[in-house]
Amino acid sequence: MKFLTLAIIPLLAMTAFASPRLPEETPQQTFASAAEATEMLFQAVKSGDKERIGKILGGPTDLLSTDDEVQDDLDRGLxxxxxQEMHRIDLEADGSVMLYLGAENWPFPIPLVAQDGSWRFDAAKGRDEILFRQIGENELTAIATCLEFVAAERQHQGTPDTLNLEGSSPTSLVAKAASGSGGGDPLFLHGYYFRLLPGRKPVNGFTLIAYPAQYRSSGVMTFVVNQNGVVYEKDLGPNTSAVATSMIVFHKDSTWRAAEE
Incomplete structure (x- = not known):
């Protein structure tokens, strides 16, 4: 089973999932009501039947795959x-129906639509929402990593190579890349690349940049932080990778704004 955990807001997540691609001739399952569709989806997830889930959800599945069976099982359990904790369906302004889960009312990303008197999950519409949520999660993680790095720098009051490079936390991984142990290559973490800018800086100062590995797929905004601890963001556009990798020093202007945590 292929599942993808997607953040709704910090510390909250919900689960969308993917299943094996079905043969072209296999029709998507439809239901007499939206309520029946959501209940059948629940029963399919509970059973772990991949083919059954695929027929219910339909549509492309590549965006939802994690290739991590352990995480998939955890997400299915969530x-x-x-x-079981709580679920409800609500009619939206466009006529579609959304499934909400848990006491937090987490919206399931794939809406239900009516067609010819039957109901089905609209995977095409859900795909855009899933991508939007994944980008949001990656951007929040990038901001948090930048702030963690600043905190670690302040604690050690030194250059990146004075940090504890042991472990696999975001801070230690960025420190490894910054110290040159990564061969000077930027560090990839949750859809973003991290690197220290090599330009002139004050004593014990630094400038860390985080930019999306795939613009509009893994992220949109580019983030920059220095020893002052304020994370700035800017959309560098389709040429994000080229602009970010060629940056030597950070010149803040009115196009950069403070990022919201």
């Missing part, structure tokens, strides 16, 4: 837990 979906089951939240569905």
């Amino acid at each position: 979906f089951i837990q939240k569905y």
Whole structure:
């Protein structure tokens, strides 16, 4: 089973999932009501039947795959837990129906639509929402990593190579890349690359840049932080990678704004 955990807001997540791509001739399952569709989805997830889930959800699945069976099982368990805790369906302004899960009312990303008197999950619409949520999660993680790095720098009051390079936390991984142990290559973490700018800086100062590995797929905004601890963001556009990798020093102007944590 392929699942993808997507953040709704910090510390909250919900689960969307993918299943094996079905043969072209296999029609998507439809239902007499939206309520029946959500209940059948729950039963399919509970059973772990990949083919059954695929027929219910339909549509492309590549965006939802994690290739991590352990995480997939955890995410499936979370979906089951939240569905049993509380679930409801609401009619949206566009006529679609959304499934909400748990006491937190987490919206399931794939809406239900009516067609010819039957209901089905609209995976095409859900795909855009899933991508939007994944980008949001990656950007929040990038901001948090920048702030963690600043905190570690302040604690050690030195250059990156004075940091504890042991471990696999975001801070230690960025420190490894900054110290040159990564061969000078930027560090990839949760859809973003991190690197220290090599330009002139004050004593014990630094400038860390985080930019999306795939613009509009893994992220949109580019983030920059220095020893002052304020994370700035800017959309560098389709040429984000080229602009970010060629940056030597950070010149803040009115196009950069403070990022919201």
